[in-house]
Amino acid sequence: MQKSLRTWKKISGKLVYQNPWIKLHEDQVLRPDGKKGIYGYLEKPTSVFIIPYSNINKSIYLLKQKRYPVNKTIYEIPAGVVSSINHLSEAKRELFEETGFRAAKWQYLGHFFVAPGHETTSIKVYLASGLSNDGKKTNIQEGDEAIQKVVEVKIDKLPKWILAGKIECGITLASLNLFFQKLSLLDFNP
Numbered sequence: 186m187q188k189s190l191r192t193w194k195k196i197s198g199k200l201v202y203q204n205p206w207i208k209l210h211e212d213q214v215l216r217p218d219g220k221k222g223i224y225g226y227l228e229k230p231t232s233v234f235i236i237p238y239s240n241i242n243k244s245i246y247l248l249k250q251k252r253y254p255v256n257k258t259i260y261e262i263p264a265g266v267v268s269s270i271n272h273l274s275e276a277k278r279e280l281f282e283e284t285g286f287r288a289a290k291w292q293y294l295g296h297f298f299v300a301p302g303h304e305t306t307s308i309k310v311y312l313a314s315g316l317s318n319d320g321k322k323t324n325i326q327e328g329d330e331a332i333q334k335v336v337e338v339k340i341d342k343l344p345k346w347i348l349a350g351k352i353e354c355g356i357t358l359a360s361l362n363l364f365f366q367k368l369s370l371l372d373f374n375p
Contacts, residue, residue, distance in 0.1 A: 191217035191218075192217060193214055193215070193216065193217060193224070194214060194215040195212050195213075195214055196212070196213040196214060196215060196221070197212065197213045198210055198211070198212035198213070199211055199212075201225070206229065206230075206266070207227055207228065207229050208227070208228040208229075209225065209226075209227055209228075210225065210226050210227075210228060211223055211224070211225045212224045212225075212226075225303070226303050226304060226305065227303060227304040227305070227306075228304070228305045229266075229304060229305060229306040230266045230267060230268075230306075231266070231267050231272070231306070231307045231308075231309060232264055232265060232266050232267065232306065232307075232308050232309070232356075233264060233265060233267055233272050233275050233276040233279060233308075233309050233310075233311060234262050234263070234264040234308055234309070234310050234311070234356055234357070234360045235262060235263045235264065235276050235279060235280045235310075235311050235312075235313050236262055236294070236310070236311070236312050236313065236360060236361070236364050237262070237263065237280060237284060237286055237288070237313050237316055238312055238313065238314045238316070238364075239314075239316055239337070240314050240315060240316075242337065242339070243339060243340050243341070244337045244338055244339045244340060245262070245337075245338055245340065245343070245364075246262075246263075246284055246286070246316075246335050246336065246337055246338075247260040247261060247262060247335070247336045247338055247352070247357075248260065248261055248262065248263055248283060248284070248332050248334075248335060248336070249332070249333045249334050249335075249336050250330065250331050250332045250333055251331035251333065252331075253331075257353075258333065259352075259353045259354055260336065260346075260351060260352050260353075260354070260357070261352070261354035261356070261357040262354075262357050262360055262361075263279050263280050263283040263284055264279060264283075264356070265278075265279035265282075265283075267309075272309045272311075273291060273293075273311065276291070276309070276311045276313070277291070277313075280313055283330070283332060283335075284318075284335050285318050285335075286313070286316045286317065286318050287316070287317050287318075288313035288314060288315055288316055288317075289314070289315030289316075289317070290313070290314045290315045291311055291312070291313055291314075292311065292312040292314070292367075293309070293310075293311055293312075294310040294311060294312050294360070294363040294364060294367055295309075295310055295363050296308060296309045296310065297310075297359055299355075299356060308356055308359070308360070310360045310363050310364075312364060312367065340368075343361065343365075347361070
């Protein structure tokens with residue numbers, strides 16, 4: 186006798202709240218244990234996160250920015266929500282808008298879900314190298330951004346920053362993990 190897979194079954198669903206950036210759903214479900222229940226989750230669009238890497242300086246660039254929900258200034262890598270299926274094009278736009286950098290080489294590092302137990306957000310991570318800044322340090326932040334400065338951090342200092350808790354953005358930490366894994370591979374040549 187084959188054991189049945191434990192799974193969820195949607196009975197019905199409703200959109201509880203939405204704005205241009207998020208949708209909050211509440212579904213009536215049949216739980217894996219066979220009992221009826223509810224499941225609430227947040228739907229958000231895919232986002233791109235970019236690791237700007239300087240081949241010459243052996244460093245990456247982080248944004249120091251104030252984040253409203255946590256009322257704190259934190260360090261994170263450039264990022265943004267995508268509005269098209271061309272994620273690389275969106276990543277290039279975000280890098281330039283938030284740092285003023287353009288990159289000669291782009292490498293897709295991977296993807297992950299932020300919190301699959303309660304939201305749909307999918308993150309695509311890109312490594313941008315061969316950086317150049319045409320002298321037009323941008324200050325064209327979108328209205329919901331509070332970027333205070335772009336900070337250069339040497340690669341050999343990053344683990345110390347992480348262990349000291351200086352980088353508190355979970356998505357940045359996960360993206361840096363992909364970066365360090367790629368860095369350890371022999372074929373890494375940004």
